Every structure is written in C-alpha cells, then in structure tokens.
Amino acid sequence: MKIGYFQYNPFYHDVLQNREYLGSRLANHSADLLVLPELALSGYLFRTNEEVFSCAETIPGPSSDFFHSLAKKNNTSYVYGCIEKAEPKASAADDLNYNFSSFYNSSVYINPSGDMKIYRKAHLFNREKNHFLPGNAPFFVFDVQGVTVGMLICFDHMFPEAARTLTLMGAQIICHPSNLVLQGYAQATTRSRSIENHIFWILANRIGTEQSGAVSCTYTGGSQITSPDGSILVSSASDEEDLTVIDIDPSLALDKNITQGNNLLTDRRTDLYQV
Numbered sequence: 001m002k003i004g005y006f007q008y009n010p011f012y013h014d015v016l017q018n019r020e021y022l023g024s025r026l027a028n029h030s031a032d033l034l035v036l037p038e039l040a041l042s043g044y045l046f047r048t049n050e051e052v053f054s055c056a057e058t059i060p061g062p063s064s065d066f067f068h069s070l071a072k073k074n075n076t077s078y079v080y081g082c083i084e085k086a087e088p089k090a091s092a093a094d095d096l097n098y099n100f101s102s103f104y105n106s107s108v109y110i111n112p113s114g115d116m117k118i119y120r121k122a123h124l125f126n127r128e129k130n131h132f133l134p135g136n137a138p139f140f141v142f143d144v145q146g147v148t149v150g151m152l153i154c155f156d157h158m159f160p161e162a163a164r165t166l167t168l169m170g171a172q173i174i175c176h177p178s179n180l181v182l183q184g185y186a187q188a189t190t191r192s193r194s195i196e197n198h199i200f201w202i203l204a205n206r207i208g209t210e211q212s213g214a215v216s217c218t219y220t221g222g223s224q225i226t227s228p229d230g231s232i233l234v235s236s237a238s239d240e241e242d243l244t245v246i247d248i249d250p251s252l253a254l255d256k257n258i259t260q261g262n263n264l265l266t267d268r269r270t271d272l273y274q275v
Contacts, residue, residue, distance in 0.1 A: 004245030007223040009208030037206040038081035045210040056085035077111040081177040125155035154178040167197035172253035195230035
C-alpha cells in the first residue's frame with residue numbers, strides 16, 4: 001500500500017489560493033492514501049470569529065468537490081484538514097448571525113469514488129477553544145482498499161485513549177493532520193502510540209510562521225510515518241516543503257503480539273484501569 005503526506009506552508013486565510021496550489025503541487029502524484037495538514041486550506045491563526053467564518057465551508061462544499069475531482073484525476077484518496085461550517089443558515093442574510101458554535105476543526109477523508117468521512121477534532125488546543133466546538137461524536141474507523149483507517153487531529157495525539165480506541169476498533173493506520181507548535185512532542189508521542197498499539201501512523205504537519213497582530217505561531221514541520229514497532233520509516237525537515245510517498249505492508253499492524261506470550265490487546269487489565 002502506498003501512503004504519504006504533503007508538508008507545506010498554506011497561504012494565510014486564502015482557501016481558493018490553497019486549492020489552486022494543491023491542485024498544481026499534487027498533480028501527477030498518486031498514492032493509495034495521502035494526508036495533508038490540519039486546517040490545510042486556511043492556515044491556523046485566527047483572532048476573530050469573522051476571520052474563521054471567511055474560511056469556513058460546509059461539507060459537502062467547494063473544497064470537498066475539489067478534492068473529489070483531484071482524487072479521481074490522481075487515483076488517490078486524501079485526508080485534509082479544514083474549517084467545517086456545520087450549520088448552514090437559511091439565507092445569506094442569516095449568515096451574518098454566525099457564531100463560533102457553527103465551526104469545527106475537521107479532517108475529511110475522500111476517495112476517487114466520492115466516499116467521504118468527516119472527523120471533528122475532539123481535543124481542542126489553546127486558542128482553538130475560542131473559535132471551534134469540540135467534536136463529540138464517537139471515534140470511528142473506515143475502509144481504504146481493505147485496510148482499516150482512523151483519523152485524529154493534532155493535539156489528539158496527547159491522549160493515548162484516542163489512539164487505543166481506534167486500535168480496538170481495528171485501525172491499522174492512523175492519519176494525523178497537524179499544525180504543531182510544540183517542538184518534538186508529537187514526533188515522540190506518535191512513535192509511542194505506534195508501539196503501544198502496533199499501528200502505522202501518518203503525521204502530516206505544516207511549516208512556516210503566521211503573524212496576526214501581536215500573536216504569532218511558528219510550525220515545527222517534522223512530518224513522519226512510523227511503523228508498528230515505532231520505527232520512523234520516513235521524516236521531513238522542520239522548515240522545508242515535502243511530498244513523500246512510501247510503500248508499507250499494512251498487514252503488519254494486525255499482529256498485536258510483543259512476545260509469544262504477550263499481546264497488546266488481550267493482556268490489558270481492564271478490571272484495574274480507572275479510565
């Protein structure tokens with residue numbers, strides 16, 4: 001199975017320009033599964049809900065239509081991050097009454113057939129809580145060419161229960177769109193999550209710095225793919241754009257044995273855990 005990521009620096013608050021760039025940059029590159037960063041179409045830093053609203057879309061919408069077209073053209077399934085406007089208003093005039101409860105930090109899976117899955121970020125980070133609602137739907141997995149896949153977003157990596165839940169549901173690969181600002185954290189925790197659960201992990205981070213007034217965010221790059229034994233199969237620099245696709249054997253993630261006598265899932269002592 002060919003899996004990969006695209007690490008880049010999105011144009012700030014310009015969804016159309018990002019779509020145009022992605023269409024050009026991803027042209028003629030194919031994979032079974034390619035993951036883009038969190039909020040890949042808008043950038044990350046927002047001061048007001050008006051700014052969030054200007055970059056938000058319903059799903060389905062223009063961006064999901066764009067990715068469906070790109071998926072058909074490149075015969076590739078994509079996971080991308082976006083701002084989801086979850087409650088479309090009855091009229092354009094009503095849109096003036098928007099509030100942050102209309103917006104989610106979401107990731108979308110879409111394949112060449114147009115099948116779509118939407119995950120809303122469960123664990124919001126820092127100022128995200130000023131603009132987005134946390135996703136409250138149960139975690140879920142889905143099928144990609146016979147392989148079971150799950151999605152998390154950025155700060156979700158700090159909560160091992162999230163990855164374990166997806167693993168218990170059968171996930172062999174976790175897609176992890178991110179806009180990381182804490183140097184080295186996710187690169188370490190996602191290796192641990194791979195080991196803890198014997199799964200593949202696609203961490204797709206971004207690069208660059210965004211400035212809005214006195215607030216700035218510098219993103220740490222370092223996208224990587226890790227294997228069920230925690231090995232880093234491929235990784236990127238902290239400050240360079242990178243489109244990477246590698247071959248993996250997803251069946252390796254079906255083996256949860258650590259030794260002949262130890263299994264990551266059947267050895268769990270759920271009678272003792274207070275979570």
